[in-house]
Amino acid sequence: MVKKMVSAKINGHAVTAPDSMNIIQAYWHAGFPRISGVGCLEGVCGSCRVMVRRVDSGKVTAELACQTMIEEGMQVQFLSFQTPKQHTYRLADFKNSWDVQSQFFDIFPEVSHCRHCGGCDVVCPKDIDVENGVGLAAMGRFREAGELFVECVMCNLCKSGCPEQIAPNQVGLFARRVTAYFHIRPSNLINRLEAIRRGEFRITR
Amino acid sequence: MAGIPYTEALSRYQIAAPRPLRDSSLAVADLLEQFHPDYLKNSTVELKVGANKGDRCHRDLARILQSDSRIDDLALAGVEVLETDVLVIGGGGAGCTAAITAAEQGVEVMLATKLKLGDSNTVMAEGGIQASIEPSDTPQMHYDDTLRAGHHLSDKALVELLAMSGPEVVRWLIQQGMQFEVNKYGDLLTRKPGGASAPRVVYYRDYTGLEMMRVLRESVRNCKVVVREFSPVVDLLSDESGHCAGAVLSNLSMDAYTVVRARQVILASGGIGRLHLNQFPTSNHFGATGDGLVLAYRLGAKLRDLDSFQYHPTGMAYPCHMMGSLITEGVRSAGVQILNALGERFVEELNPRDHVAAAIIRECAEGRGVLTEKGVGVWLDTPTLERQQPGIFERRFPKLVQRGKQGSVDPRQIPMLIYPTLHYQNGGVVIDVNGQSTVPGLYCVGEVSGGIHGRNRLMGNALLELVVFGRRAALHAAANLRRSGYHRVSLEHLSNMRRELMRLGEDMTYKGPQLFPDYANFDNDPDYRDLNYRIILGELGARIRKLVST
Incomplete structure (x- = not known):
């Protein structure tokens, strides 16, 4: 030492x-x-x-x-940390999960311009398979895309590395969020919420 | 300090399980009193001014609570003035939750944060969030566990809300787009926290805080919240009735102050780890310097439990450059054992944190620790856990594996060396069930508030608390906006404390809030010279006032 x-x-x-x-x-x-x-x-x-x-x-x-x-x-x-212009969307505006794919390109129109140059992969400090993740999201495979971004820390370097100014990290986060929003429905949680609503649990001090 | 050098101790170490537990020979109360850092001799002093005058307080915290302000009315002449309905101070989990919730109510919201939005202790949280959802568990058990772990000193009304709200909070987070670990049927998986009577912590790998913070930050960015980054608050504002009426923001990139007049202020500025109390390393974020306590105290808010802090048992002790950073309690929930340098197991790993931390400190103090270049520690027997449950680290603790790579210690091969690290401020600003402090117009949520955890917090209750009370405070604040805002907004409240401090002959050269740890050299940074220049001006003013008063 x-x-x-x-x-x-x-x-x-x-x-x-x-x-x-x-x-x-x-x-x-x-x-x-x-x-x-x-x-x-x-x-x-x-x-x-x-x-x-x-x-x-x-x-x-x-x-x-x-x-x-x-x-x-x-x-x-x-490098100074610039907060890039955001793509805005609200999960509550998606009325059902069938519409997500059609609205994805309205929110992230640049995604279809991807040149497959690998710039995002090169700059990612977490070695995320960024370009592939963007591609999967573009195909509507949001759950799979989101899995690739588990370790993403939103440093925005991938966006800096993209000549088309796609925000790959935001695409990844979008993919993760819609997956949770539409598909995580745990029965143990729902049962407990119901029981609380019915007043089955009270706390005695 | 006596002990066994690292290399020698490592060569003695062997994968073996299960190991018998050595008899402690000390009652828990005695163990805490003799070895927990809260009980160190001369570490606390009595506060001389303010709402807690006469209360015991950690020496280093007392220093900042009784510090002089960085500014006075002079500094505010001609600065930018903004107005908003609700001002949220702090961009971590609690601040973002409050901002999102208030914005949903249709009121104007501004969020000011010292660094970047999301830079906070929340993003570093690993373990998870407590919610009683398992059939073997009830909110009552959550309530009882929380009280017991806190040595029955918590505010019961707050804990009751905490325990009853757990499941609803998890649902809210999922609707924000946060993922959790589920089994093949889609049910949430749970971990058992140390000191709890049932598995209750829901989580996402050992990235729970990162997952939560990414989602909340994105939510804030997608609703109508005005975000001011790199804008530390240097003082709160009051009006003629003593109501909190906004805050003074400094701006790290533009060398300028901004006055924000607000009808309601929600303070969510986090904890205190970067003050390195008792010279401990910390698991906390760079910005965790206890600023909020200072701001609230100057405005007259009552604080509590100022001599009680959480030292997380499993901070990294080797390699030395990573000292203090956290290894999640989830590893103990998964069944890892803690061993001294002799390979003996000396504490039940899933006891409450204060108990386990004190036991580790005792082993090291009594010469049964592993010595490194800069310190001492005990083993976290990770290789044995990997042997028993192959692949568990990769599946459940990817952050730990990553950190191991960075420090050239693979936890699957070599036991991690650990020592307690300053982790959490148990006390804070006294609040009611809506997060209101004793000062009208000032709400406090998250780590800056006190009363929920008594003298010791359970794993998973911090992430839960910040959503429960962040939401309650925002709803209450938005529903109770004062019609008449902004009357005679000033720093008047500072002068009373200043006079009192001067009368007592206190050293007024130290300026608070601290904003950044000493080692960042903030006060010498040419980028921020205007802010510091104003401190010099302020000092001159203080000297003149002193001359005049004598």
């Missing part, structure tokens, strides 16, 4: 920190302030989006700073 010090560049600043730290910890360790772009610090909030280039590599990757350990020679740039 020997601590090795490494030097890197974050937002243009030279930073020296132990290699046992992630990018945010290293930046703080070197005395630089960082507030926006910091969130849960465990990879589920999607706030700390960074562009990273490693030494001897021409490739720039998109990652989450709290999930990426600092390395010798690494160059890092924090």
